[in-house]
Amino acid sequence: MDDRKLEVLRAIVTDYVSSQEPVGSKALVERHDLGVSPATVRNDMAALEEEGYITQPHTSAGRIPTDKGYRLFVDRLGTVKPLSPAEQKAIHTFLSGAADLDDVLLRTVRLLAQVTQQVAIVQYPTLSHSTVRHVEVVSLSSSRMLLILITSTGRVEQRALELPDHDPETLAQLRAHLNAATVGHSSSAAAARLSVLSEELPPELSAIGQAAAATLLEMLSSEASSRMVVGGMPNLTRYGAEFETTVKPVLEALEEQVVLLKLMGEATTADAVTVRIGQENPYKELQSTSVVASGYGSQLDIFATLGVLGPTRMDYPSTMASVRAVARYVGRFLSEG
Amino acid sequence: MDDRKLEVLRAIVTDYVSSQEPVGSKALVERHDLGVSPATVRNDMAALEEEGYITQPHTSAGRIPTDKGYRLFVDRLGTVKPLSPAEQKAIHTFLSGAADLDDVLLRTVRLLAQVTQQVAIVQYPTLSHSTVRHVEVVSLSSSRMLLILITSTGRVEQRALELPDHDPETLAQLRAHLNAATVGHSSSAAAARLSVLSEELPPELSAIGQAAAATLLEMLSSEASSRMVVGGMPNLTRYGAEFETTVKPVLEALEEQVVLLKLMGEATTADAVTVRIGQENPYKELQSTSVVASGYGSQLDIFATLGVLGPTRMDYPSTMASVRAVARYVGRFLSEG
DNA sequence: GACTGGCACTCTGGCCGCACGAGTGCCAAC
């Protein structure tokens, strides 16, 4: 692949992203120092189109990048520019006042939405790499009880449980057993210990204990967190006309959180920033939008995923830089807190 | 106010709501059996316009209702039609599979969004009319602890607390005291007992106890729930062109949950359906949208508020009927569960 | 062989003008 052709592609992508209009050969040489004439650029463009990196909406219009073009751009051309010290500082001050986990995530999602000018999503930390801090058992009514799981990341998960005939005394014993088995252990270790536990319980606790242990196991093993925070929805109004292609699918995805979580989860490998462009996306409704996501957490421990959702035509370098910076910062922040 | 003029207003509102286009005198007499000629209707329309109930977007166009017109419509003309048995049934089946509180509210908001075709909002039940089920104290780190409050409505509220120098023993005592003071009492009673408690604590618990009691008091007295569930956002795409007036303000409101909660809270009196039309709304950004809300709960106990947000041009009778039906059903459902 | 200037061609988008139709207000008549 020719060096200059790459340069032309880069120019097309950046210009199109900022102007949102098909870009022609003449405008290109005017705005970039390519050192060649429009005619030459036209030849390159024809080649790029032949190879599927760009396309023209109609004859005698400028070119716009295809998904494949964007992909090449982010893979080979994107110089992820580090944030300015001012921005770093802004991130710091934005997060530093946070009170609890909810607050941290809320601030994070707003921050991310603001710096990227896109819709931002932050997944609640998963349990998988945290340890159990406490298990609480509460009677809700004569036939229902509530199991509450508290983890080292400060996350609280609750689940109701049908359970006939239990008295406070039994519950207290149950609570003690459950805590003894799990507290201080990672979720996988706790799960292992729990599955043994049900056999060791005194007979009067057997039935009730098995039910509780089973539920708790489920809570522990539900790897992906099922909650998330969303922010920056008003940014969608920037895509005025593109209702069907951009706004509607995104709103639907936000509604169907399951899809969104899956999407974010799939996109995450280690703590690198992952980009999914348009059709690379497994959900056909979102095929004209891109996902820029990153895991966040402490060192190699991935807590969860955060990222933004936007049109394929987005400023990838800036967005990727922002996502990476925020992910790193939040990860560090949570590990310390 | 003339009977026929009211009838004309009703006709204008219903036609405009369904067609979304200014309605003229001729079309009106064709679609409704008014028993008079277009000319007569024109006279009435002129009078209605004089009185501020309708207006014309430009000369020689049909009329559209003003906010004042809608207000008169809902006050005097809206026959809140009861839902069909089929719809009742649908509501029932939609909700009946719900597992816990979160699930109930999620299903509720989706249901409401679906039947009204608008953006739906369901507030989490407030604490004010529920009783304290349990208080849990958990150590997060050497300098932080977590207070968890569980209420009879199944709601779990948590708050972190800076608290230097505490050991498990102290915490256990603290937990016992807090529970003894609050469990089984309504939030107001519990609050009263808590404020006394801090003076009765043994000296070694005094400092820590006061901090915990204060936080707990705050949690109890935060009358309005600060959480909510939102659904039906994709319905916003139905308002294609009206970006600035409808979609953007709504998205912004959804983002600023505080505003939204306040809005819903203010709109609620007893368990009747309240309607706020356009400019009646205290928030100027939302002055071209209407809020239809209702409290929900058991009998006279209001748990919280639910409702929908939409353009002033909405089908008020249907929407009000749906909101009322869903509110009643959910209220009953929660009281039983 | 790679680049360039020139040229003919093809679209889209905006603009103008026009006619149509819907809707109104008024007035005179019933």
Next chain:
DNA sequence: GTTGGCACTCGTGCGGCCAGAGTGCCAGTC
């Protein structure tokens, strides 16, 4: 109080037109 008629006003849609931007190709130049 109601009605039919009439003149008037505008917004909307349609057709035609032009300008501009952009392309592809080709022949010439370094």
